[in-house]
Amino acid sequence: MEVIAKKSFGQNFLINKKIQKLIVEAAEVKDEDVIEIGPGLGAITNLIINEVKTLDAYELDKEIFSLWIEKKLPQNINFINQDFLESNLAFDSKRVVVGNIPYNITSPIIFKLIENHHFIKRATIMVQKEVGERLIAIIGTKSYSKLSVSIQSVAKVSKVLVAKSSDFSPAPKVDSMVVKIEFFENLDFNLDNFLLFIKKCFQFKRKKLINNLLSDYDKDTIIKIFNDLNINLLVRPENISIAEYKQLFLEFSKIIKNS
Incomplete structure (x- = not known):
């Protein structure tokens, strides 16, 4: 057939x-x-x-x-x-x-x-x-x-x-x-929340990363976290490494989102 x-x-x-x-x-x-x-x-x-x-x-x-x-x-x-x-x-x-x-x-x-x-x-x-x-x-x-x-x-x-x-x-x-x-055998982060965070970060790929995060977090808080992690405030999503994304996720997980 x-x-x-x-x-x-x-x-x-x-x-x-x-x-x-x-x-x-x-x-x-x-x-x-x-x-x-x-x-x-x-x-x-x-x-x-x-x-x-x-x-x-x-x-x-x-x-x-x-x-x-x-x-x-x-x-x-x-x-x-x-x-x-x-x-x-x-x-x-x-x-x-x-x-x-x-x-x-x-x-x-x-x-x-x-x-x-x-x-x-x-x-x-x-x-x-x-x-x-x-x-x-x-x-x-x-x-x-x-x-x-x-x-x-x-x-x-x-x-x-x-x-x-x-x-x-x-x-x-x-x-x-x-x-x-x-x-990988084991993950040291909450995957579901991490995927949501990455989705937010890449929401507008050509925008600066900080702008993609502004709808959820206070600008001063974002700037402080970026500075603490030595991340350029003008960086775009495609120029952040996976290790840096994990660090960002860990820090932002400690912060209460904007309502």
Whole structure:
């Protein structure tokens, strides 16, 4: 049965076999409890199905899901016809995540991984190249953003490879990047509040950081904290390091916000 990629699901099937193998190598799934996001026609699934300890594969497309459950799969392989964004990741043991992420829901999926970091050992995912550049971006670069600071505060992020649009069917309009996200064991800050703080800091990226904070904090208080931490009062959000953001968050957490 021929399956036609559905635009509504953001489907682009990976057809480059060399890249498929490189993704599996990077993911390190052998004897691991694995989650696959969007298995599709099995470009990755077929390579890992006999390697994993367990596999929970989230496939939202009912047509593709039906094709999988018609197969005789081992008992440790579980296909779930559900939106990954609605899934419960509260597992007893940490999972390894792999997936070719639909472009239209990339950010929500990444933030779901961030928010559930304590249930995830690592994630190897294919994303739009532009998003991948933001995930690995360093301070002072054009791609350095809220996403960069958020993910790099909870994980080590590295580029695995870049995939051309011709490596997919149908070919998307842009290239893709595979990134490997290795989550830290423990965090020494409140993640939920930190993410809200970073969102505020990057609310207007081209504005000075101090201006983004004025709606929540008194100007004199902001100036004092910046001076205490030797941070330039004219600095913009993209020129603050992750370590400095953590310091700022710690100091502002002690302050009562403006009503």
